[in-house]
Amino acid sequence: MSLATQIQNLKGPLIAALAFEKREAELAEEMGPEALQFGRLFVAPSASIKQNLVWCQNLWPETLLLPCPSITQGASSLKSLSPRWALYSYENHRRAQLIQEKLKTWALGEIKFLQDFDKKTFGAWTLLEKDWILACTKPLGVAPLGEFQFMENRQFPPTRAYLKLWETFTFHLHPPEKLAQVMDLGSCPGGWTWVLQTLGCQISSVDKAPLDKKIASLPRIQFLKKDAFALKPDEVPPLDWLFSDIICTPERLFELVQSWRASGRVKNFVCTIKFKGKTDFSMIEKFQKIPGSRVIHLLHNKHEATWLCVEKPYWR
Ligand SMILES: C[S@@+](CC[C@H](N)C(=O)[O-])C[C@H]1O[C@@H](n2cnc3c(N)ncnc32)[C@H](O)[C@@H]1O
The missing domain is CATH 3.30.2130 (VC0802-like)
Structure with missing residues (x-):
């Protein structure tokens, strides 16, 4: 036929x-x-x-x-x-x-x-x-x-991971407001923290590994050398945004975001869901069911999807 x-x-x-x-x-x-x-x-x-x-x-x-x-x-x-x-x-x-x-x-x-x-x-x-x-x-x-291509910054950011946030804020979400209180989990070497810094945010940047030196020395960045899973929501000020690009299983990320959501201390989330081997559709569905959520794949995602969960004014 x-x-x-x-x-x-x-x-x-x-x-x-x-x-x-x-x-x-x-x-x-x-x-x-x-x-x-x-x-x-x-x-x-x-x-x-x-x-x-x-x-x-x-x-x-x-x-x-x-x-x-x-x-x-x-x-x-x-x-x-x-x-x-x-x-x-x-x-x-x-x-x-x-x-x-x-x-x-x-x-x-x-x-x-x-x-x-x-x-x-x-x-x-x-x-x-x-x-x-x-x-x-x-x-x-x-x-x-x-299809599109960014005019990339090849001088400052240490890797191309920053393009995931550039794409998110150019096409999907309005960016955080100036002086927004944000936390970047799994932030090393610092591309996402750098993007958030350029937007005027106040950033708690968390990783077990150190930040790139030139990013660590920028204003409004507090670096916490910690296990992101050991950090409790009441140890940090209430957050306008929580970002995560931590390498971990979708299950671990889901537990992490559920504990931050349950605390009522975070308004908006942007998190990378990382897959190893087969894509886990049941986990994608669990993230999609969280009220106010969308799961998307970005042009700059690898074998990953991006979970967005925001208050209404932020959708583009
Ligand atoms: C893909 S990289 C993040 C890249 C970052 N978004 C950027 O723009 O440079 C993932 C990071 O997750 C961190 N990570 C993995 N497990 C972690 C944990 N339990 N606590 C904190 N950071 C963790 C790794 O050290 C690594 O730096």
């Missing part, structure tokens, strides 16, 4: 979801058994997708199947639907590229931390097989295919 026929056999409006690189297996699990896979792209009936997709880099609601009898006709069908297009190419690369060359495109280019974006109108498409196009005129998000 042709791919187009398989798609036509799916019932009702369709949704497509592009997996993050190397996270196809996780997205396949989330999309369910009805979904069809084309490289990193999964297509399923919209009605079968009920949850927020953690492992989806770019979501294409209301995906359409368009005939593509020739390069010119394929390009003109797309042009009639949207001024600009981003191509996800997984097969028939040359033909897809020739169609894309007839279209206007759009890329975010290198972006700055906390940059504001004008939402441009653009679509996303793929050449499913030689003579069928799968297209969406309103993919979610500001970045075509969910």
